[in-house]
Amino acid sequence: MNFIDLKRQYHLYKGEIDGAIKDVVESGRFVLGDQVKSLEKELGLFTGAPYAIGVSSGTDALILCLMALGVGPGKVVVTTPFSFFATVEAILLLGAEPAFCDIDPDTFNLDPGLLEDVLDGLLSDGRDVCGVIAVSLYGQCADFQRINRICEKRGLFVIEDACQSLGASFKDKMSGNLTPLAATSFFPSKPLGCFGDGGMVFTKSEPLFERIRALRVHGDTGRYQHKYIGLNARLDEIQAAVLRVKLRHFKKEIELRQDAAKRYSMLLQTLEDQGLIKLPRILQDSQSVFAQYTIRILSGGRDEVARFLKEQGVPTAVHYPEILPKMKPLEGRIFKREAFNRAELAARQVLSLPMHAFIEEREQEQVAEALSKAFEVI
Ligand SMILES: Cc1ncc(COP(=O)(O)O)c(C=O)c1O
Structure with missing residues (x-):
């Protein structure tokens, strides 16, 4: 069993994907051509966001948002302590705190x-707070209705780190279109x-x-008209x-992921009732895209459970074993x-189970059985 089975997905769409790649190769246009333009248009329509800019990675997307907002030394950006390192790395790379x-x-x-309270505490300490990056973790949007309201009142920007949540929605708005920037x-x-x-x-x-759009190509606004110091952060045609x-x-894959999540929750309900685990909670009016199906291990020790599952042929992952403020590069960099x-x-309890659109029922049953057994033997 694979944690995420990308080969299964590829073989399902192989004809279409191979054809699309061949077309690009034959076109001889590899960077910022029609494919990128069309994708920007299609994802703009998909999310409802008026403007979309294809870039080289999620990390660069975050960096470009902060650069465009003029974030730099002396500024403070508030974020979550529980995310992938890139969220905080983008803030640090710009010299902000x-x-x-x-x-x-x-x-x-x-x-x-x-x-x-966090924002007002920082502001009353005289910190130059300029905005908030909230992450939509594991595929579920953060509560941007409340976050936006709080930030608007204080004149602060809000960025959604939607690196795990494309396809999710909150109160009928898609991830990517919940905030001024995502x-x-x-x-x-x-x-x-x-x-x-x-x-x-x-x-x-x-x-x-x-x-x-200019920052992604060296701040270029015309042919060699460099208005800003930017990056090479382009998305390529292939x-x-x-x-x-x-x-x-x-859309079909999102439904399959949601069905798989429902099936896990059914298969694992007894373990939750016994107080051994906690299942994912999805807010009202929220549709998760289940980038991860992440449970809490409440008994027996998460790492022991993960080890036992591995022995049983069930791969798992820990997203994330350490909180951001405790990571080495932050030493001496926080107020x-x-x-x-x-x-x-x-960070001590979470465990992500195998999850993708094409996971089979029997695989999920195998995960559930292995997990029940883990609690019997540990
Ligand atoms: C929450 C979060 N932010 C940022 C990133 C960075 O994205 P990328 O790996 O495309 O640079 C990731 C990707 O792992 C992520 O999960």
């Missing part, structure tokens, strides 16, 4: 109930993944769109062509060393 707001223990996303990733294991690295920025703002094929099947007890507990 990250600050953190603990998570909602049910969704693992930044808790808007704590955000006002960044997603097409890393192969993401819900919509390409055959290498890729990403996209979504925005509602025409000036930000223009600026980010990746865009592969993504356009996969996008045609994406106050605070405790983030909810994120710390999550």
Whole structure:
């Protein structure tokens, strides 16, 4: 059994994908051509975001958002302590300072109930807070209705790190279109993944769109008219062509992921009733794309359970074993060393189970059986 089975997906669409790649090769146009333009248009329509910019990765998408907003030394950006390192890395790379707001223990996303106090605390300490990056972790959107309201009141920007959540929705709006700026990733294991690295920025703002489009090509606004110091952060044509094929099947795949998640929750309900695990919680009016199906191990020790599952042929992953404020590159770079007890507990308990659109019922049953057995023997 694979944790994510990309080969299974490829073989299902092989004819279409091979054809799309061949067309690009034969066109002789490999960078920022019609494929990228069409993908931007199609994903703009898919998310509802007025502007989309294809870029080289989710990390670069985040960096470009922050560059476009003028984030730099002396500025503070608030984010979640519980995410992939790239979220905080983008802030650090621009020379700004990250600050953190603990998570909602049910969704693992930044808790808007704590955000006002965090922001007001920083502002009253005289910190130059400029905005918030909230992550839509494991495929479920953060509560951007509340986060946006809190930030608007204080004149702060909001970015959705949608690297795990493309295809999810919250209160009838798609991930990517919940905030003025959003960044997603097409890393192969993401819900919509390409055959290498890729990403996209979504925005509602025409000036930000223009600026980010320039920033992705060395700040170039015309032929060799360099208005800004930018990056080489382009999406290439082959990746865009592969993504356009996969996008045609994406809605169906989202449904399959949601069916698989429902099946896991049914198969694992007894273990939750026995207090051994906690199943994922999805907020009302929220549709997760289940980039991960992540449970909490409440008994027996997460790492022992993972080891036992591996012996039984069930691969798992820990997203993430350490919280961001405790990572080595942050030493001496944060204003106050605070405790983030909810994120710390999550880092000790979370375990992601095999999940993809084409996981079979018998594989999920095998996971559930192995998990029950783990609690008997550990
Ligand atoms: C939450 C989050 N942010 C940012 C990224 C960075 O995306 P990429 O790997 O495309 O640079 C990822 C990808 O793993 C992610 O999961």
